[in-house]
Amino acid sequence: MAKNDVKKTNGATAMVSEVSNFALVEAFKAIRTNLSFALPVNKKCKKLLITSSLPSEGKTTVSSNTAITIAQTDAKVLLIDADLRKPKVHTRFGIENSVGLSNVLSGMAKYRDAIRPSGKGNLAVMTAGVIPPNPAELLSSDSMRNLLIELEKDYDYVIVDSAPINLVADALELSAMVDGVALVVKANSSTHPATRDTLSRLEFVGANVIGIILNDVVSKGNGYYKKKAYKYGRSGGKYGYSSYGYGYGYGYGYGHTHRPQENNNENN
Ligand SMILES: Nc1ncnc2c1ncn2[C@@H]1O[C@H](COP(=O)(O)OP(=O)(O)O)[C@@H](O)[C@H]1O
Ligand SMILES: [Mg+2]
Numbered sequence: 327m328a329k330n331d332v333k334k335t336n337g338a339t340a341m342v343s344e345v346s347n348f349a350l351v352e353a354f355k356a357i358r359t360n361l362s363f364a365l366p367v368n369k370k371c372k373k374l375l376i377t378s379s380l381p382s383e384g385k386t387t388v389s390s391n392t393a394i395t396i397a398q399t400d401a402k403v404l405l406i407d408a409d410l411r412k413p414k415v416h417t418r419f420g421i422e423n424s425v426g427l428s429n430v431l432s433g434m435a436k437y438r439d440a441i442r443p444s445g446k447g448n449l450a451v452m453t454a455g456v457i458p459p460n461p462a463e464l465l466s467s468d469s470m471r472n473l474l475i476e477l478e479k480d481y482d483y484v485i486v487d488s489a490p491i492n493l494v495a496d497a498l499e500l501s502a503m504v505d506g507v508a509l510v511v512k513a514n515s516s517t518h519p520a521t522r523d524t525l526s527r528l529e530f531v532g533a534n535v536i537g538i539i540l541n542d543v544v545s546k547g548n549g550y551y552k553k554k555a556y557k558y559g560r561s562g563g564k565y566g567y568s569s570y571g572y573g574y575g576y577g578y579g580y581g582h583t584h585r586p587q588e589n590n591n592e593n594n
Pocket of ligand 1: 381383384386
């Protein structure tokens with residue numbers, strides 16, 4: 327998928343669907359496979375937090391597409407929008423956000439009333455809800471812990487979208503409540519220092535960082551996918567996502583071949 331195709335429609339085409347291009351769909355299937363190895367196999371419900379250092383690196387895009395792709399296997403999946411400052415999941419799925427996570431955590435709604443079908447198979451969505459004045463407090467509360475315990479009974483996977491780690495503490499609070507954390511790094515944008523900083527923060531709170539997802543990759547052009555991308559004639563070899571380095575479960579991976587560049591041109 328060429329970057330311009332995505333921008334033209336304000337991100338709508340960045341969602342995996344039956345008409346998505348081959349490389350995009352395959353990249354998310356690879357992420358799904360890697361996750362199935364990296365998350366604890368013996369747990370009935372696997373809880374994954376997707377985060378990144380800064381805004382606009384692709385957290386919402388990656389968490390939404392990962393959730394859609396896992397739900398295609400018939401697993402029961404819930405995507406939670408835990409970015410209570412700049413929630414975007416509801417706009418991606420075109421669903422209403424009047425009642426969501428913040429309302430549940432503040433005791434104003436029952437969690438089942440805050441879950442809606444996504445329109446994508448077995449995937450359900452809990453949107454962020456009304457933007458609260460105290461997101462970090464809500465997300466670190468016992469209510470959040472208890473909510474996850476309740477949800478474990480109903481779902482095979484709970485995927486949590488979040489706020490950027492280097493700006494606010496919200497996702498750090500959550501990282502210790504889930505089984506694994508995947509860090510999104512944006513090619514030609516995320517910096518080494520920011521990524522290192524994020525990883526040390528996550529380590530400090532004892533998060534289980536299971537991998538890095540490199541977003542917005544430009545294919546170097548010698549692989550199977552490049553060939554297919556040309557065949558479908560969409561992107562001239564560009565496609566959006568790649569599991570990072572050797573994929574999940576092999577540590578952090580930054581610092582070897584696929585380095586994020588040092589410049590940072592999209593820290594909005
Ligand atoms: N691989 C990509 N190619 C093109 N546009 C992308 C890609 N990943 C994300 N975007 C776009 O960048 C913007 C920010 O992405 P988003 O997932 O909302 O980031 P975050 O949740 O980290 O703030 C959105 O408009 C999204 O559609
Ligand atoms: Mg987001």
